[in-house]
Amino acid sequence: xxFIDTDADGVxxxxxxxxxxxxxxxxxxxxxxxxxxxxxxxxxxxxxxxPRYVIQLLQxxxxxxxxxxxxxxxxxxxP
Numbered sequence: 017x018x019f020i021d022t023d024a025d026g027v028x029x030x031x032x033x034x035x036x037x038x039x040x041x042x043x044x045x046x047x048x049x050x051x052x053x054x055x056x057x058x059x060x061x062x063x064x065x066x067p068r069y070v071i072q073l074l075q076x077x078x079x080x081x082x083x084x085x086x087x088x089x090x091x092x093x094x095p
Contacts, residue, residue: 018038018039019032019033019034019037019038019039020032020038020039022037045080045081046081048080049078052073052074052076052077053074053077055073056074
């Protein structure tokens with residue numbers, strides 16, 4: 017599901033969607049955050065049926081990632 021955006025245009029071009037271009041540098045934190053994002057992204061009604069859970073899940077993922085990288089979640093309110 018995850019490939020390197022070699023031309024940094026934000027679009028998965030056909031030549032980028034190749035096994036050889038798969039993202040290789042997974043850490044446990046990044047894998048958890050990617051799974052949570054993918055779960056919400058693929059559930060078309062999540063924002064309607066349980067928006068507080070969606071917000072909380074994404075904020076918790078950002079907070080977890082923020083322990084290793086520069087992610088500021090100070091202004092966010094956790095439902």
